[in-house]
Amino acid sequence: MLKDNTKYGIVLGFLAPFIGMFGFYLWKFKVYPLMDFIKSLAVQKSILTSMVTFSLLANAIVFTIFINTDKDHTAKGIFISTCVWAVAAIILKFVY
Numbered sequence: 076m077l078k079d080n081t082k083y084g085i086v087l088g089f090l091a092p093f094i095g096m097f098g099f100y101l102w103k104f105k106v107y108p109l110m111d112f113i114k115s116l117a118v119q120k121s122i123l124t125s126m127v128t129f130s131l132l133a134n135a136i137v138f139t140i141f142i143n144t145d146k147d148h149t150a151k152g153i154f155i156s157t158c159v160w161a162v163a164a165i166i167l168k169f170v171y
Contacts, residue, residue: 084141084152088134091153092160095133099126120171127164131157 104112116123134157141150 079146079148081148081152081155084146084149084154085156086152087137087149088153088156088160091133091137092127092130095130096126098133099129120167123171124164124168127160127167131160131164134160 100109100112104115107115116126134153138150138153138157141147141153
């Protein structure tokens with residue numbers, strides 16, 4: 076049962092990118108052990124920013140699902156957390 080409240084959307088919006096990050100690992104780097112991949116994130120910032128950007132696609136998918144099912148409050152929470160993730164990605168791009 077999909078709930079329709081903003082707090083639920085914020086939680087989903089913060090968790091979905093982690094699924095996207097894991098999907099990015101499986102898509103691009105599955106031949107490497109997970110720990111080696113994590114270590115390479117610290118060395119090559121282009122991989123890190125690409126992964127964060129790709130992970131926001133997971134939020135876009137979840138957001139679309141909740142908009143299409145008329146769960147507007149949940150979609151609002153997902154949008155809020157997507158904005159936080161996007162700001163973090165921009166800061167990461169310029170600072171790191």
